[in-house]
Amino acid sequence: MTIESGSLRVTDEIRFIDTAEGLAAFCGEIAGAQWIALDTEFVREKTYYPRLCLVQVATPDALACIDPIALPDLGPLAALLHDPAVTKVVHAAHQDMEILLQSTGRVPTPVFDTQVAVSLLGHGDQIGYARMVQIYLDLELDKGHTRTDWSQRPLETAQLRYAADDVRHLARVYPMILKDLEEKGRLDWLSEDFAAISEESRYLPDPDNAWRRIKGQKYLKGAQLAVLQALAAWRERQAMEKDLPKRWILSDDVLTELSQRSPTDLASLAKVRGLEDKTLQRHGETLLALVREARSLPASAWPARPGPSRGIGPEHEELVDVAMGLLRHQARINDISPAAIATRKDLEALFREEPDCALLQGWRARIAGRVILDWYLGRLRLQVRDERMALDRDGS
Structure with a gap:
């Protein structure tokens, strides 16, 4: 069975919302909730920015899978996500916050991250959602749809049930976590961590520091790092502008090779292994200009890689x-x-x-x-x- 466009009910418990009227009605229904359990499904294999495909929301009394692909906007939901009186309960919040910032223009606040909370309760560091559910509810979650392409429509009932489980159980576990924190006297210990989760700067691209995430940078030094910084920043901005994966612009290996060789002309640039002909034709002169400019920088302007622990002899x-x-x-x-x-x-x-x-x-x-x-x-x-x-x- 699949869910057809316009349907509002997947099961007696789960709603599938793909109309503006349905979204407004659901958000109005749960507007008085003190908290909501929240999760998202997205794809980003072929884009720079993640594409939001599904938003799952649950309270103790309601559960819905919301289809942002079908909806003209998420206005009613965004108002709820940004309501300071409603706590947004998530597990491992970073990716959810990133995509909701992109989709609604703001980071949801306030946020309660159950992954952070259970670490404070002695359940291990950065445990996954399935493990948390197993600890608190003694349930083994179905993993049959972990590779689902959530952008495809129509979605099957089984897929929506799988997605709904990410908030159905979260809504049950959250009160248990609060109780445990309260019993240990640690309920207020996480306020700084949770406030930091809603800091917008954590989720914004930073092209000038993109070079730090390239593994090959550890083999470079001096002016080579300056070249890498310039090339990585250019690649990041190209990917952002075209909304393409960074590796589709230039691979990390090519960036490292370019930084090591610092070619000075198109002939030497063409010898860089892995650099595609179409990239050479479209961007060859730009790449050479970036290399020249970076090589001309004084040593004081070269980026500094975090070295051995400073002052730790x-x-x-x-x-x-x-x-x-x-x-x-x-x-x-x-x-x-x-x-x-x-x-x-x-x-x-x-x-x-x-x-x-x-x-x-x-x-x-x-x-x-x-x-x-x-x-x-x-x-x-x-x-x-x-x-x-x-x-x-x-x-x-």
């Missing part, structure tokens, strides 16, 4: 090793995965006194950051009692 490495033990100790007594709190790089950032160190922010500072800092400053002394690490304040 052998003596500091020993301190980081001890701090890792402190981190594991604090994680154990708080029943949280150490990886959910901090990484070794975070600890190194603490010893470098970086002001934006994650370990000194929000709940991470409360659980471990301040303890490690107090030990480093001599306010805490490590002891061993009953064959376990113990901490004495002020040496007492």
